[in-house]
Amino acid sequence: MNVVNEDKLAKSKKRNQSIAFFILGLLGYFIVAILLIILSFIVYKGISVINWSFITQMPEDGMTKGGIYPAIIGTLYLVAGSMLFAFPIGVLAAIYMNEYVKDGVFKKIIKQMTNNLSGVPSIVFGLFGMSLFVNKLGFGDSILAGSLTLGLLALPVVIRTTEEALKAVDNTFRQASIGLGATKWQTTRRVVLPIAFPNIITGLILSVGRVSGETAPILFTVAAYFLPKLPTSIFDQAMALPYHLYVISTSGTNIEESRPIAYGTALVLIIIVLITNLLANALRKYFGRKVKMN
Amino acid sequence: MYKLESKNANVFYGASQALTDINLAIHSHTVTALIGPSGCGKSTYLRLFNRMNDLIDGIKITGQVLIDGQDIYAKGVNVDALRKKTGMVFQKPNPFPKTIFENVAYGLRVNGITDAKFIEERVETSIKQVVLWDEVKDKLKKSAFELSGGQQQRLCIARALAIQPSIILMDEPTSALDPISTAKVEELIHELKAKYTIVVVTHNMQQAGRISDSTAFFYLGELVEYNTTKEIFTNPKNQRTQNYITGRFG
Numbered sequence: 001m002n003v004v005n006e007d008k009l010a011k012s013k014k015r016n017q018s019i020a021f022f023i024l025g026l027l028g029y030f031i032v033a034i035l036l037i038i039l040s041f042i043v044y045k046g047i048s049v050i051n052w053s054f055i056t057q058m059p060e061d062g063m064t065k066g067g068i069y070p071a072i073i074g075t076l077y078l079v080a081g082s083m084l085f086a087f088p089i090g091v092l093a094a095i096y097m098n099e100y101v102k103d104g105v106f107k108k109i110i111k112q113m114t115n116n117l118s119g120v121p122s123i124v125f126g127l128f129g130m131s132l133f134v135n136k137l138g139f140g141d142s143i144l145a146g147s148l149t150l151g152l153l154a155l156p157v158v159i160r161t162t163e164e165a166l167k168a169v170d171n172t173f174r175q176a177s178i179g180l181g182a183t184k185w186q187t188t189r190r191v192v193l194p195i196a197f198p199n200i201i202t203g204l205i206l207s208v209g210r211v212s213g214e215t216a217p218i219l220f221t222v223a224a225y226f227l228p229k230l231p232t233s234i235f236d237q238a239m240a241l242p243y244h245l246y247v248i249s250t251s252g253t254n255i256e257e258s259r260p261i262a263y264g265t266a267l268v269l270i271i272i273v274l275i276t277n278l279l280a281n282a283l284r285k286y287f288g289r290k291v292k293m294n
Numbered sequence: 295m296y297k298l299e300s301k302n303a304n305v306f307y308g309a310s311q312a313l314t315d316i317n318l319a320i321h322s323h324t325v326t327a328l329i330g331p332s333g334c335g336k337s338t339y340l341r342l343f344n345r346m347n348d349l350i351d352g353i354k355i356t357g358q359v360l361i362d363g364q365d366i367y368a369k370g371v372n373v374d375a376l377r378k379k380t381g382m383v384f385q386k387p388n389p390f391p392k393t394i395f396e397n398v399a400y401g402l403r404v405n406g407i408t409d410a411k412f413i414e415e416r417v418e419t420s421i422k423q424v425v426l427w428d429e430v431k432d433k434l435k436k437s438a439f440e441l442s443g444g445q446q447q448r449l450c451i452a453r454a455l456a457i458q459p460s461i462i463l464m465d466e467p468t469s470a471l472d473p474i475s476t477a478k479v480e481e482l483i484h485e486l487k488a489k490y491t492i493v494v495v496t497h498n499m500q501q502a503g504r505i506s507d508s509t510a511f512f513y514l515g516e517l518v519e520y521n522t523t524k525e526i527f528t529n530p531k532n533q534r535t536q537n538y539i540t541g542r543f544g
Contacts, residue, residue: 172386176390177404179381180401182405
């Protein structure tokens with residue numbers, strides 16, 4: 001008795017598979033297409049204004065001419081400052097969470113809080129940063145206040161990715177080290193962290209990407225509308241690329257005329273994020289090779 | 295006096311009991327195989343002797359576990375010092391992301407030894423003990439990951455030997471290795487017996503037969519039968535032991 005027609009079954013299986021692959025493939029290409037469209041749009045509109053003087057000159061004529069040098073430098077300062085703050089704290093917090101705290105209510109609460117923190121709208125971070133760093137602590141509108149605010153924003157990303165990286169380290173590495181009489185801290189520092197490091201770098205990449213493009217948190221804490229000189233200390237205000245883009249697109253002296261500069265700014269911002277990503281990726285590969293698993 | 299001993303040892307993971315009233319005594323300079331189907335508690339039992347189970351959240355251990363007659367779960371026991379008495383070898387070779395030399399030196403360094411000459415000598419002796427010296431002596435500064443799986447496992451054994459334990463605990467030490475590497479490790483176990491007391495968890499019945507003096511059969515968290523390996527394999531007293539070693543379940 002043969003109730004299944006083998007031939008027919010094979011054919012319908014094959015057809016279903018082809019349909020599924022087609023749909024999945026289509027969606028994949030769709031995403032790539034969207035990204036390419038956005039990128040090529042920005043490049044098309046912005047490439048004409050990009051030249052050496054654009055990235056090395058001060059803005060001129062009510063920001064309708066000249067370059068965006070101070071905004072580039074401001075953004076780099078802010079990214080560096082926020083990472084200086086968020087990376088050590090985030091990594092140490094994640095180490096504490098993953099290596100030291102026992103499973104239980106306390107850990108669950110911290111975890112939930114970290115997740116909630118990453119869901120807080122960035123404008124709220126901006127308001128918080130203004131009231132705490134700018135006013136209460138008296139840093140004023142400054143790179144310091146802006147960096148700290150952006151750092152807070154990046155913190156949950158750093159914590160979460162570091163935690164994932166630590167979790168991915170096979171437990172037998174810890175057991176082997178502990179078994180040789182090492183303490184928990186020796187184990188963490190000498191064995192677990194080196195193995196997790198390439199993946200921790202990923203967290204850094206993600207947060208740099210997020211931080212460099214944020215506008216709302218720097219709005220009230222550091223960003224200057226127009227400041228044709230470079231900051232000289234961490235208590236100075238600074239221009240920043242995303243805010244500069246916002247300003248010349250909405251409230252510049254001559255919005256139409258500064259349109260190409262806006263696209264140029266956007267392009268520079270994208271390129272900076274891209275370069276950071278590539279750089280961090282190279283770092284990750286470099287460290288990854290050093291601790292390559294079999 | 296027995297080298298290793300447990301008296302009514304019980305282990306609970308939260309509400310579920312992993313080991314029930316295990317009484318077992320092991321002489322020094324012997325190889326003891328712990329066999330049994332997956333989840334029978336043999337690995338958990340092995341990890342009682344270096345208190346590795348302590349790392350698991352929500353674990354509870356009752357009864358007595360003795361090394362050289364001392365209860366290692368008694369209050370005031372220095373766990374780090376205790377763990378130095380035992381070396382552990384794992385299922386998958388797990389060298390640290392360090393050089394071959396530093397892998398073996400690790401146990402010395404974390405225990406505060408800084409004398410470079412002493413470390414060098416100890417590393418060399420340890421690697422020689424696992425018959426790996428000729429293969430690695432020219433690349434001690436290379437990453438341990440460049441070694442083959444079998445070499446890595448022998449390096450891990452050398453790493454454990456460097457702190458001069460008296461007991462070696464092995465958790466399925468050859469299950470990730472090819473037959474030739476397995477044979478080398480088995481030969482090594484045989485040689486190490488002269489100096490160490492060895493307990494091996496294994497899934498491989500032939501291996502237990504080849505390398506061990508005594509065999510303990512665990513089933514569902516209980517010690518079903520413990521005897522000389524010869525007796526267990528030729529004349530098991532318990533029906534379940536017989537069924538298991540003849541491959542009728544497991």
